[in-house]
Amino acid sequence: MIVLLIRDLRLAVRSGGGFGLGLAFFLLVAVLVPLAVGPQADLHARIAAGILWLGALLSCLLSLDRIFALDHEDGSLDLLATSPIPLEGVAAVKALTHWLVTGLPLTVLAPALGVLLNLPPDGYLWLFLSLLAGTPALSVIGTFGAALTVGLKRGGLLLSLLVLPLYIPTLVFGAEVARRGAEDLAIGVPLALLLAVTMGSIALLPFASALVLRINLR
Amino acid sequence: MELRVTDLACARGGMIVLQDVCLQLRAGQALLLRGPNGAGKTTLLRTIGDLQKPITGTIDAPEDSIAYAAHQDGLKATLTVRENLQFWARIYRRHMGDVLQRMNLQVLADRPAQSLSAGQKRRLGLARLLVTGRPIWLLDEPTVSLDAASVALFGDVLRGHLADGGMALIATHIDLGIKADVLDISPFRAQHSVPQAGFEEAFL
Incomplete structure (x- = not known):
């Protein structure tokens, strides 16, 4: 599966890979x-x-439809489905690639952009940590949405509508951690809930993604 | 080792297209699927390749023995010929070996796949079969866009594969120059294409 990860990362940074799209947004x-x-x-x-949390969420949303669509268009999704790699593994690797290409750079960039928005000094660490804890959920949930809409022409609109409600808990708890951190309040509860959403998504959604991929490939 | 398909019914787009399909393939054998457009050749191959579940019937094949080659080659435009092939070799945990030479691709090895012609892309797509190392090949129109020389080259590769105890189930309209039985699938066309209403349809 590491092979697939390396290939997808390589494709992302080559021309037309869309690596900078989310960051620029x-x-x-x-x-x-x-x-x-x-x-x-x-x-x-x-x-x-x-604002920074919302920006990060929308940037993630921007590149979701590419997760499976490109592989579906050129036929490699069919070939991957018949390869020795389990489809659950493919879905997990796709989510990980999306996070490495979108979520992680956003997390690293966010504190720098906090300066532009006059983020209080106490907020930087918690903004960074909340994004680090929350963006994996955005990628995993987004991969599930992409699996649901793979094969649909112009499925991007439907994908955003499907995924947005699923993003709300992550947005609420993630932004709450960052806000409370900036105002020097206790962050224990929202951080615990944010981590719960993330870990639950990572544990369950690759299996759900593989299931809907199988249905969509028929 | 053999591939045995018994009383298979398969559907496409919720309609049953083929039913009561029986076929058997032993080591070293090839079977050509014939039938007019829309007869269900691709659907049959996708079902045997486990991309979709059969409606009824069974497919008996040893585990991890099937390699499927679709209409599309699954190439990444920005990767070179070598990188594309290397990727599939690693996915199947095998080495590329002399596959580039055998498919006459060595001079193109470092060109990005997007700069290849349609026939060259097809050759690369077929080269993928060789690196899978799997004995049963399911080929869906393997010779589309190939010129006469490449068809002959692929015929040689196919003969070598069969001589090594491989098997091939091929949907094609042209002569590949191999000794193979022909199965016309028109008689298996479903009489009444009953729409399939099932859980999964409702789920979506």
Whole structure:
């Protein structure tokens, strides 16, 4: 399965791989929101954690439809399904690749963009940690959505509609951890719930993704 | 080692297209599937290749013995010929060996797959079969876009595979120059294409 991971990472960084798409979108959100809100530094500080979380979530959403669609178009999904790798493994590797290419860079970039939004000094660490704990769930849930819509022409719209409600718990708890961290409040409960959502998704959704892939490949 | 298909019925798009299909393939044998367009050749191959479940009937084959080659070759445009083939070799935990030479691809080895012609892509797609190391090949129109020389080359490869005790089930309209039985699947066409309403359909 490591072979598939290496191939997908290689494809992501070669031309047309879409590696920078999510990052560029995230950067745009963080740059444009202060301009739209106006010059109120205290307001920026209050909304910074939420805006950065929302930006990260939407950036993740942007590249979801590529997870299986490209492999489906060129026929490699059929061939992978008949290969010795279990389809559950394929789904897990696809989610991991999506996280490495989208979620991890967003997590690393977010504290830097916190400066643009006047994030309070206490918030940087918790913003970073909440994204680190939450973005894997975004990738795994997104992979499940991509598996549901694989084979549909222009399935991106349906994919976003399917995935958005599933993203809400992660967004609520993740942004709450970052906000409470920035305001120096206790973060135990939202962090525990965020981790629970992430670990539950990682444990269950690759199996669900493989199941719907099998149905969609028929 | 043999492939045995008994009383198989398979469906496409919720409609049963073939029923009561029986066929048997022993080591070293090839079987050509014939039938007009839409007769269900691809559906039959996909069912035997375990990409979809049969409606009824059984498919007996040793575990991990089937390699399926679809209409599409599953190539990545931005990877080179060698990288594409290496990927599939590693997936099947095997070495590439001299496969590039055997499919006459060695001069193209370092070109990205997007710059290949349709026939060259097809040759690369067929080379994938050789690196799988699996004995039963399911081939869906393997010679599409191949020129006469490449068809002959693939015929040689296929004969070598059969001589090594391999098997091949081939949906094709042209002569590959191999000794093979022909199975016309038209008689197996479903009489009444009953729509299949099942849990999975409702689920989606």
